[in-house]
Amino acid sequence: MKKLILLALFALSTAIAFAQPTSTLISQGGVVNTCAGDFFDSGGGGGNYGANENFTITFHSTNPGNTHIKMSFNLFDIEPGDTLIVYDGSNITSAILGKYNNNLTPPNFVKASIYNLTGDLTFRFVSNGAIQTSGWFASLVCIPQCQDIIAALDTVETVPTPNDSNYIDICFGDWITFAGMGAGPGAFPQDGILYDQDSATSMYIWDFGDGTIDTGRVISHLYSVVRGYDVSLTVIDVRGCTSANYLGARVRVSANPYGHINPIPDLCSSLDTTYITLGYNASSVVVIEPITSQQSASQLFDSTMFIPDGPNCSVQCYNTYVTFTAFAQNSTIQASSDIMSICVNMEHSYAGDLGFTIICPNGQSVQLDPNDHGGGAFLGEPYGGVNHGTYDNTTYPCNAAYNPAGIGWTYCWSEIYPTHGTLVSLQSGTSPIDSTNTVANNNYLAPSNPFSGLIGCPLNGTWNIQICDDFGVDNGYIFWWELNLDPSLLPVGWSYSVPIDTVVWSGSFIHLINDTTLMIIPDSGGTYQYTVTLYDIFGCSYDTTLSLQVVQTPQVDLGHDTTLCGNNMVYTLDAGPGDHYAWANGLATQTIPVTTTGYYSVTVENYNMANTLTCTGADTVYIGVLALPSVDLGPDQCTTTLPVLLNAQNPGFQYHWAVNGLPASATNQTYTVNQSGNYSVTVAEQFGFGCEVTDDVNITYFPIPDISLGPDSTICRHHSIEIKVTDPNNYLSGYDYAYAWTLDGQPYASTDPFIVLTWLDPNKVYPVVCQVTGCITVADTMMLTVEPCDLTIPNIITPNGDLQNEYLKIPNVEFYPNSTMVIYNRWGKKVFESSNYHNEWNGENNADGVYYWVFTINYGNHGNGIETKDMHGTVTVLR
Secondary structure, X not given: OHHHHHHHHHHHHHHHHOOXXXXXXXXXXXXXXXXXXXXXXXOOOOOOOOOOOEEEEEEEOOOOOOOEEEXXXXXXXXXXXXXXXXXXXXXXXXXXXXXXXXXXXXXXXXXXXOOOOOOOEEEEEEOOOOOOOOEEEEEEEEEOOOOOOOOOEOOOOOEOOOOOOOEEEEEOOOEEEEEEOOOOOOOOOOOOOOOOOOHHHOEEEEEOOOOOEEEOOEEEEEOOOOOEEEEEEEEEOOOOOEOOOOOOEEEEEEOOOEEEEOOOOOEEOOOOOEEEEEEOOOOOOEEEOOEEEEOOOEEEEOOOEEEOOOOOOOOOEEEEEEEEOOOOOOOEOOOHHHEEEEEEEEEEOOXXXXXXXXXXXXXXXXXXEOOOOOOOOOEOEOOOOOOOOOOOOOOOOOOHHHOOXXXXXXXXXXXXXXXXXXXHHHOOOOXXXXXXXXXXXXXXXXXXXXXXXXOOOEXXXXXXXXXXXXXXXXXXXXXXXXXXXXXXXXXXXXXXXXXXXXXXXXXXXXXXXXXXXXXXXXXXXXXXXXXXXXXXXXXXXXXXXXEEEEEOOOOOOOOOOEEEEOOOOOEEEEOOOOOEEEEOOOOOOOEEEEOOOEEEEEEEEEEOOOOOOEEEEXXXXXXXXXXXXXXXXXXXXXXXXOOEEEEOOOOOOEEEEXXXXXXOOOOOOEEEEOOOEEEEEEEEOOOOOOOOEEEEEEEEEOOOOOOEOOOOEEEEOXXXXXXXXXXXXXXXXXXXXXXEEEEOOEEEOOOOOEEEEEOOOOOEEEEEEEEEEOOOEEEEEEEEEEEOOOOOOOOEEOOOOOOOOOOOOOOOHHHOOOOEEEEEOOOOOEEEEEOOOOOOOOOOOOOOEEEEEEEEEEEEEOOOOEEEEEEEEEEEEOO
């Protein structure tokens, strides 16, 4: 909306500048003092110039502030044998700004240069007598003394970068950043001569060629239609001086080149081959449509606009604009047939309340339909249906938010297609008024006024359709409108094509023939995707994906010829997945049972989804059936007698025996066992076909031993005793019997054929039991008595010869051999020592008195070395 307003304001300011034009003919000659007017050739606004003319006219400013003349050319048509010469000054001796005819047309405008102190422009026209054409139509204004301005692209900041021909090539959907040259001689070649020029104080006005205008030195733009665009730039400096040159930039937009995709026929895996082709031919699998563009002679306004109730709202006329830039400079409407049609898509209740007017860039207009206030037929389908005759919200009739849009129909005015009357004649008929068919080209509207009223309108520029509602109780919406001019009016040569540069394929089972042809040989079924990516010369990439349905060729594998093992068990042949089965025996299932020897054949078929393709596989196998033996040598056994006879059953079969994993020579049904071991047999009706059955059994032989623990015994509590199991037959050393001991009725932790006991509680009799287990268990018991054998050392001896208490006697000392006795007198002198004391000290020759002794008891070796204990005390010797 901002861009449209800017355009409207620009058009308004132009209209004000020429509100009171004056017409000046070149034939008047001389000097014209003015700052406003139209400058025509001698034929004026409607005729051609004359033959053999040679006239000179000078224009001089009457404005003391705007001292220089600027002449803008609206139309220009001078035969190449004739010439209009423009001088930068007051007469023909001044510098020549240019010589113009149809071989060299003038720029948009010419102006007095900064070096021209008079500010005048002098025009001289010279024609011959050969051909006279329509001449020119120019408009004059006075401007300040201006330095030159060049509208040019800044190729560093413009993205993408223009090529050497000033073309910018993009992919559809890409933004372009346009940047005008902002400094230096490329933008302001005369900067500083009279005043400073720079981008900060200048206005940059872009016309993007698609009907939109925006301002700013650097501006981004997105094109919504694939075609070529002429881009123009006008730069206005701080004095209001304007660039005179044409920018000459063009945008070319690439597009997706994919057209029709022809389906790839279904095929069988591992059997069929297909080709995927890409090309412009309609028979290709991927059909490419050449991307080309020519300038359009149609322009579309496609923004929805609310048209509220006329007298109830402040604005009664609504204007929408389209802009053409594609036509040759200064070209005009020459005939009413140049206008193919004017179309609007809209809905509105009461068509008679509306008036439609088309307004061309120079202000000429034709009323297509007047506000006659007659007839109640609707245009399109207003909100609420075709019988809804009032505006939708009586409280807020001017607010679109409270008045929803209906459904728009298309109505077109034309003088070249068949019509069914004017809108005035149709609005009293059936509602809604029948729309225009722009495909069959019928039901067009005849304009109330002829299109000839637009002859002379510039083709390029902004066209406006004005819709006025000046009568109450109705509203509507315009959704789009389009002006269609004759495409033959377009200049020749402004077109382009976008060739394909590179083709890249991806997918399964690809054999690349060339960049546009693939050979596909799939080896398995499924749906496969093939993606082709196209890169065009603009650097744009586009991809599309194709699907190939591959029917799995049945992979029928019944296995190798084989022999089966029977005994009434059922073996199954499986033909694998498929849609249909045909076995040689007449069955039609995926699997069949096999119970007899013979050849088995099957054919399997798979179909595509449309049931138009059959993929076939087949196989044959020979099956032999052998009986499967049942072999049971029985459970493992322990025996006290030999031999043992083993029986493999299955009489008449073949047998292989083995002992402890090593083959035996026996091949009979039975086998005689004479020693312990693992005995196995393999049985088959016939060896070599996998129908063997094996069983094994462990035979353990243990004779019954005659065991003995020996006689009952007595020991001191500190003594050790080894109790050992014996057997007169010596069986115990020949077989691996198990031993279990109990002591005093409790398990004793030993699995050896002997135990060692020590430090048992004294004054007790212990039952010692050993159980010996082979195939059976035998036991023996020994009674073990434990005495305390305590030591008591007396504290007085009387070695007086009466043989009573003569010696230092320790009862039970004999049970503690190698016990040590050391005796000291009262002064600590050792008077006696024995390493194996046997009650032999009698005081000897020592005096009566008290003696100190240290007795070290030797308990003997108890597994961790000699165990000892020290005792000490005193003994008194009395004689």
